[in-house]
Amino acid sequence: MRIIEFDGKRQMTPKPGKVTQREIARIAGVSQTTVSMVLNDRDGSNIRIPDATRERVRRAIEQSTYVADPAARRLAGLDNKILGVFTYESALTPESMDFYGPLLNGIERAAESLGCDLLFFTSSPVEEGRRRLFHRQTRLRLADGCVLLGQQMDGDDLERLVAEDFPFVAVGRRDETDAPVPYVGIDYGALTGALLDRAAELGHERILYMHRDRNSPTARDRLAAVARADGPDVALAVVGDDFAGVPGLVAETGATAVFAEDAFLVEDIALALGDEGAGLSLAALAEVRGHRIGGRALSGFHTPRQQIAAEALALLQELISTAPDERGGIEIQRLLQGEVALGDTLTARGGAR
Amino acid sequence: MRIIEFDGKRQMTPKPGKVTQREIARIAGVSQTTVSMVLNDRDGSNIRIPDATRERVRRAIEQSTYVADPAARRLAGLDNKILGVFTYESALTPESMDFYGPLLNGIERAAESLGCDLLFFTSSPVEEGRRRLFHRQTRLRLADGCVLLGQQMDGDDLERLVAEDFPFVAVGRRDETDAPVPYVGIDYGALTGALLDRAAELGHERILYMHRDRNSPTARDRLAAVARADGPDVALAVVGDDFAGVPGLVAETGATAVFAEDAFLVEDIALALGDEGAGLSLAALAEVRGHRIGGRALSGFHTPRQQIAAEALALLQELISTAPDERGGIEIQRLLQGEVALGDTLTARGGAR
DNA sequence: GCGGGGTGATAATTCGCATTATCAGCGGTT
DNA sequence: AACCGCTGATAATGCGAATTATCACCCCGC
Numbered sequence: 001m002r003i004i005e006f007d008g009k010r011q012m013t014p015k016p017g018k019v020t021q022r023e024i025a026r027i028a029g030v031s032q033t034t035v036s037m038v039l040n041d042r043d044g045s046n047i048r049i050p051d052a053t054r055e056r057v058r059r060a061i062e063q064s065t066y067v068a069d070p071a072a073r074r075l076a077g078l079d080n081k082i083l084g085v086f087t088y089e090s091a092l093t094p095e096s097m098d099f100y101g102p103l104l105n106g107i108e109r110a111a112e113s114l115g116c117d118l119l120f121f122t123s124s125p126v127e128e129g130r131r132r133l134f135h136r137q138t139r140l141r142l143a144d145g146c147v148l149l150g151q152q153m154d155g156d157d158l159e160r161l162v163a164e165d166f167p168f169v170a171v172g173r174r175d176e177t178d179a180p181v182p183y184v185g186i187d188y189g190a191l192t193g194a195l196l197d198r199a200a201e202l203g204h205e206r207i208l209y210m211h212r213d214r215n216s217p218t219a220r221d222r223l224a225a226v227a228r229a230d231g232p233d234v235a236l237a238v239v240g241d242d243f244a245g246v247p248g249l250v251a252e253t254g255a256t257a258v259f260a261e262d263a264f265l266v267e268d269i270a271l272a273l274g275d276e277g278a279g280l281s282l283a284a285l286a287e288v289r290g291h292r293i294g295g296r297a298l299s300g301f302h303t304p305r306q307q308i309a310a311e312a313l314a315l316l317q318e319l320i321s322t323a324p325d326e327r328g329g330i331e332i333q334r335l336l337q338g339e340v341a342l343g344d345t346l347t348a349r350g351g352a353r
Numbered sequence: 354m355r356i357i358e359f360d361g362k363r364q365m366t367p368k369p370g371k372v373t374q375r376e377i378a379r380i381a382g383v384s385q386t387t388v389s390m391v392l393n394d395r396d397g398s399n400i401r402i403p404d405a406t407r408e409r410v411r412r413a414i415e416q417s418t419y420v421a422d423p424a425a426r427r428l429a430g431l432d433n434k435i436l437g438v439f440t441y442e443s444a445l446t447p448e449s450m451d452f453y454g455p456l457l458n459g460i461e462r463a464a465e466s467l468g469c470d471l472l473f474f475t476s477s478p479v480e481e482g483r484r485r486l487f488h489r490q491t492r493l494r495l496a497d498g499c500v501l502l503g504q505q506m507d508g509d510d511l512e513r514l515v516a517e518d519f520p521f522v523a524v525g526r527r528d529e530t531d532a533p534v535p536y537v538g539i540d541y542g543a544l545t546g547a548l549l550d551r552a553a554e555l556g557h558e559r560i561l562y563m564h565r566d567r568n569s570p571t572a573r574d575r576l577a578a579v580a581r582a583d584g585p586d587v588a589l590a591v592v593g594d595d596f597a598g599v600p601g602l603v604a605e606t607g608a609t610a611v612f613a614e615d616a617f618l619v620e621d622i623a624l625a626l627g628d629e630g631a632g633l634s635l636a637a638l639a640e641v642r643g644h645r646i647g648g649r650a651l652s653g654f655h656t657p658r659q660q661i662a663a664e665a666l667a668l669l670q671e672l673i674s675t676a677p678d679e680r681g682g683i684e685i686q687r688l689l690q691g692e693v694a695l696g697d698t699l700t701a702r703g704g705a706r
Numbered sequence: 707g708c709g710g711g712g713t714g715a716t717a718a719t720t721c722g723c724a725t726t727a728t729c730a731g732c733g734g735t736t
Numbered sequence: 737a738a739c740c741g742c743t744g745a746t747a748a749t750g751c752g753a754a755t756t757a758t759c760a761c762c763c764c765g766c
Binding site for chain 1: 742743744745746747750751752753
């Protein structure tokens, strides 16, 4: 790099194509400070720049290819309009698109209208099948804040984010930490209650609820709602990978309807039941869009995933633009209402299926 | 922010959760320089740090929550392991998933194995229906390099990227600029030739090629391949939104096979032909995965989109890790071979369809 | 007792931008 | 003449990490 003389001080030749405020300043015949002031429309008692000068600087900028270096802005303590997106699994595979697709779409739209870019932390090292949020080289701090996606999250990650006052929002209800985690989720408890009511209306008195042995907040919400159901009797059963015992369970409990934790589970159950499932009602306590059982639309829930994403980014933006010690006034845990998807597999007791 | 006294110099109270090298240095009883050296495993004649000190610093780091600030690293001229992703349209909508999905998936996987994060420039303002890459607040420079996606790109954008020596790779063949643009694409010319050969084998002597009035490089590649076809006679026709004239054109040209620029076009054409299309062969000179015409798999191409993405990121990485003046040796324009998808709609001349 | 050379570190500077403190010049008062 | 207030601008500094230049110290040989 050649050294040139300017203003009495040693200075590098600017790399080609790398225009800085300094360069603009030189062209406009002012100081770098002034350029910064003009760019940020600063004005006040202590900062006065006549329109003539402003105009001169502006023209110099427009005739150049100047763009502010985001790294420098960030270092100087300003927002960068960059939102982090962290997913505990790969987000863009064809399989995960079913779940992440609508969320990502909502996030993209929201980011677009907020004027933010999205930083996907695809580099996070995988440990025990899950990505780690914090690692030696995490670019997390480059973002103004971060959205967390995934069925299960790491409690330590969440604790640490809270402890560091880093703005973030989890998608999906969370309760794995003592600290209050900001989240936007679906009120599965209410939905579960509504579906149970519907089943009661249809005459079902004994229901079998099959769920996975999973300790997530939403799983507990569903169980709690099932437990306090005042209509039908609900028998609980944990399932693993083996569905051979399902027909026996149904017979044993005398259930006329089988609910399961999610749509995939219902599919497995229907398969295991075979013909014995005829006449039984089925429903998933989760999103059922696109799922069919024997040609019939599966009963369950419709969850507004795009809306969740939009709400999550809105909350994130609020957190970012509020100083840590003033965030007390923000409602950081938000549950959205989904709706019951009637479908065709939850029918009147004894009705044909 | 409170001012405290430290080391004889005025210094801010560190924001909670913001651990810097300085802080580590204080704990380990060394200078910030030393911490930096240890972190980067620097060693040499001019830099000597005994193992004892190294160890002390390492322990201090491990016991803290230190993570390097990417903005500062970047400002100091280092790579950030961040790759930009720019799409000329929204990438994550359900509709665009058909096209972008496999590409994005490939990009995510490649980024994962390269240890890079992905920055999506979702904030770019939309002008004339397309996003602008360069704008006042672009965060482009935060990335080490950038992948460009989209059917049509802006020539000025490409020129400017080349002029600024910014590492980038376009997905899809490009020729809208004088400057040599790095790209990874599909060899549509070869594929078109192969499909024409196949049609010839099947006895087709007159083919109608219908294409959009679009001036993209790949569109020209197809046309060029069609023009130099030595087998069948190919009649060209430009179509707009109105397909009413299609049956007439077929009759007029005496074509026994109709090729179109892409699968959607074939679908429209088949619709316009109705029963008159019976017996006619159809094919798209593009990816046909998932497209069926009257229950038959559409004939056309299979393009290795994931592989394109992987190759694009590999090339990008090469460009990034090579100084601008030494990039001469890199093959920056790469065409991958796709394969002809025989399908069921390109059949022997006169055969039932 | 003085120079040479290796050792182990640090002070100073840089990156690009924002901000704070400071200053030179001018006109009007007392 | 000394003082004040206003204007228009700039020098200096900080942000966090990397890099360069420099230094203090000790041991060795003569």
